[in-house]
Amino acid sequence: MIIANEKQQKLLLEVGTLDLAIGRAQTNLTEAEHSDSVESIRKQLLETSEALLQAHANQENLQSDINKIASDVELVEARIQRDLEKAKQVSSEREQKAVNQELESLKIRLSNLEDSELELMEALELAKVEVVKITQQRTQLNLELESELAKQNGQTLTLSAQLTELSEKRERAFTQLDEELQKLYNRKASRGIAVAQTLGRDCSACRLSINAVNFESMMAEPADHLPTCPNCDAMIIR
Ligand SMILES: [Zn+2]
Numbered sequence: 001m002i003i004a005n006e007k008q009q010k011l012l013l014e015v016g017t018l019d020l021a022i023g024r025a026q027t028n029l030t031e032a033e034h035s036d037s038v039e040s041i042r043k044q045l046l047e048t049s050e051a052l053l054q055a056h057a058n059q060e061n062l063q064s065d066i067n068k069i070a071s072d073v074e075l076v077e078a079r080i081q082r083d084l085e086k087a088k089q090v091s092s093e094r095e096q097k098a099v100n101q102e103l104e105s106l107k108i109r110l111s112n113l114e115d116s117e118l119e120l121m122e123a124l125e126l127a128k129v130e131v132v133k134i135t136q137q138r139t140q141l142n143l144e145l146e147s148e149l150a151k152q153n154g155q156t157l158t159l160s161a162q163l164t165e166l167s168e169k170r171e172r173a174f175t176q177l178d179e180e181l182q183k184l185y186n187r188k189a190s191r192g193i194a195v196a197q198t199l200g201r202d203c204s205a206c207r208l209s210i211n212a213v214n215f216e217s218m219m220a221e222p223a224d225h226l227p228t229c230p231n232c233d234a235m236i237i238r
Contacts, residue, residue: 002226002235008181009226011173013237015185016195018170025163032155041145045138052134059127062120069117076110188233196234206232 004012080103087099174182188194196205201215208231210218218227219238227236 001221002181002184002228003224004178004181004226005224008178009237011177012181012185012195012226012235013197014173015170015177016193018166018173019189020193022163022166022170025159025166029156029159029163032152032159035148035152038145038148038152041141041148045141045145048134048138048141052131052138055127055130055134059124059131062124062127066117066120066124069113069120073110073113073117076106076113080106080110184235188235192232193234196229196232196236198236198238203229203231203234203236205229205234208232 083099083103083106087096087103090096090099174185177185185194193205196203198204198210198215201209201212203210206229208229210230214230218236221227223238227238228234229236
């Protein structure tokens with residue numbers, strides 16, 4: 001039979017209650033440190049970072065295609081210029097015809113190149129708009145992340161302060177316990193909840209009902225006796 005006077009029993013209950021509160025505070029702190037919204041924003045930032053790389057690459061490819069076409073246009077224009085000069089100088093009708101045919105096909109080639117250039121320039125405008133859009137999205141996400149982190153940091157600080165306060169209180173109560181009760185408490189706490197109370201005939205630690213006979217004899221014991229729950233072995237403070 002465990003013997004503990006009223007003051008020691010009160011201290012046991014206090015330590016037990018504080019340990020439960022410390023456990024809850026620790027869970028809350030862990031949750032605050034792993035905020036879902038922060039994770040979600042970080043994920044979106046990663047995704048938009050890939051999208052931005054792709055949009056930049058797309059823009060660069062279009063620009064290099066346009067540069068290539070522009071230099072083709074220059075070449076074709078130079079050849080047209082040369083053929084026009086040549087057309088003035090040729091003497092035979094056969095040569096004249098050949099130059100005219102070449103000029104004809106060069107003009108078609110030039111027109112095709114200019115069409116392609118125009119299409120590419122329109123695509124480039126869209127690509128630039130896409131880059132700006134993603135950049136703005138990322139700016140917005142970064143702002144959200146900053147604000148979420150500040151919120152998270154605030155919560156974490158508050159919870160850490162609570163945890164420190166609870167732990168100090170717990171230590172103050174625990175050191176006032178008799179050494180035997182300290183050892184007993186630690187042994188029981190390592191296996192589960194060390195201290196319980198009764199809720200009707202239920203044990204507050206395991207939530208199981210204590211049978212009527214056990215309950216009656218438990219209640220009939222002297223005040224400085226400390227019964228234990230027949231189900232979970234927690235010390236029951238009556
Ligand atoms: Zn129990």
